[in-house]
Amino acid sequence: MLILASASPRRAELLHQLQVPFRQISVNLDESVKPAEEPMDYVVRLARAKAEAGWRQAGHVDPVLGSDTAVVCQNRILGKPVDKSDFQRMFALLSGAHHQVMTAVALRSDRGLQHRLVVTDVSFKVLSQAETDWYWQTGEPADKAGGYGIQGLAGRFVTRIQGSYSAVVGLPLYETAELLKEQNLL
Numbered sequence: 754m755l756i757l758a759s760a761s762p763r764r765a766e767l768l769h770q771l772q773v774p775f776r777q778i779s780v781n782l783d784e785s786v787k788p789a790e791e792p793m794d795y796v797v798r799l800a801r802a803k804a805e806a807g808w809r810q811a812g813h814v815d816p817v818l819g820s821d822t823a824v825v826c827q828n829r830i831l832g833k834p835v836d837k838s839d840f841q842r843m844f845a846l847l848s849g850a851h852h853q854v855m856t857a858v859a860l861r862s863d864r865g866l867q868h869r870l871v872v873t874d875v876s877f878k879v880l881s882q883a884e885t886d887w888y889w890q891t892g893e894p895a896d897k898a899g900g901y902g903i904q905g906l907a908g909r910f911v912t913r914i915q916g917s918y919s920a921v922v923g924l925p926l927y928e929t930a931e932l933l934k935e936q937n938l939l
C-alpha cells in the first residue's frame with residue numbers, strides 16, 4: 754500500500770481526493786536551509802528527503818510520497834512563525850504584495866526517486882494591524898508555512914492566485930497523480 758510520509762492532516766485529506774489507498778507515517782528530518790540554498794532547491798531537497806526517509810523507515814517495500822511547502826517572499830523563505838512578532842514580520846511582508854508558494858512532491862519506490870515542483874503566485878490584500886492581530890489570535894498561523902492557511906480563515910486575504918490551489922495547501926494533486934500514474938499506482 755502507498756505510504757504518505759507526512760504528519761500533516763491537510764496532505765492526507767488532499768491525497769484522499771485521488772482515491773488511492775494509503776497509510777501515513779511521519780518522518781523526522783533536519784529542515785534547516787543550507788547556506789545560499791535557493792528556495793526551489795530547498796523544497797525539492799526536502800520533499801525527496803522525506804520520501805527517501807519514509808522508504809527506509811518502512812523497509813524498502815511500499816512506495817512512499819513526501820512533500821514540502823515553502824512560502825517565498827522576495828526570494829526569502831518564510832517558515833512556520835516561531836512567535837507573534839515573527840508572524841507580524843511575515844504578514845508585513847505579505848501585506849498588499851504577491852509571493853510564491855513552492856511545493857515539491859516526491860515519490861520513492863523500487864523504480865527510484867522522482868519529483869515534481871510547483872510554484873504558485875499568491876497575492877494578498879493590504880492588511881490592517883487589526884486583521885493581523887485577529888488572525889494571530891485564531892491560532893491558525895502557528896503550524897503553517899508563511900503563517901497562513903489559504904484553505905482556512907486566511908482565504909479572505911487572498912486577492913489572486915495563479916497556479917495550483919492544492920499545492921498551496923500542501924500537495925499538488927495534478928502532479929501527484931502524474932507521478933503515481935507513471936508507476937502504475939493510479
Ligand SMILES: Cc1cn([C@H]2C[C@H](O)[C@@H](COP(=O)(O)OP(=O)(O)OP(=O)(O)O)O2)c(=O)[nH]c1=O
Nearest residue numbers: 759760761821822897898901902903921922923
Ligand atoms: C501556504 C500554506 C501552507 N500550509 C501548510 C501546508 C503544510 O502542512 C505546512 C508547510 O509545512 P511543511 O514543512 O511543508 O509540512 P508539515 O511540517 O506540515 O508536514 P510534514 O513535513 O509532516 O509533511 O503549511 C497550509 O496549510 N495552507 C497554506 O495556505
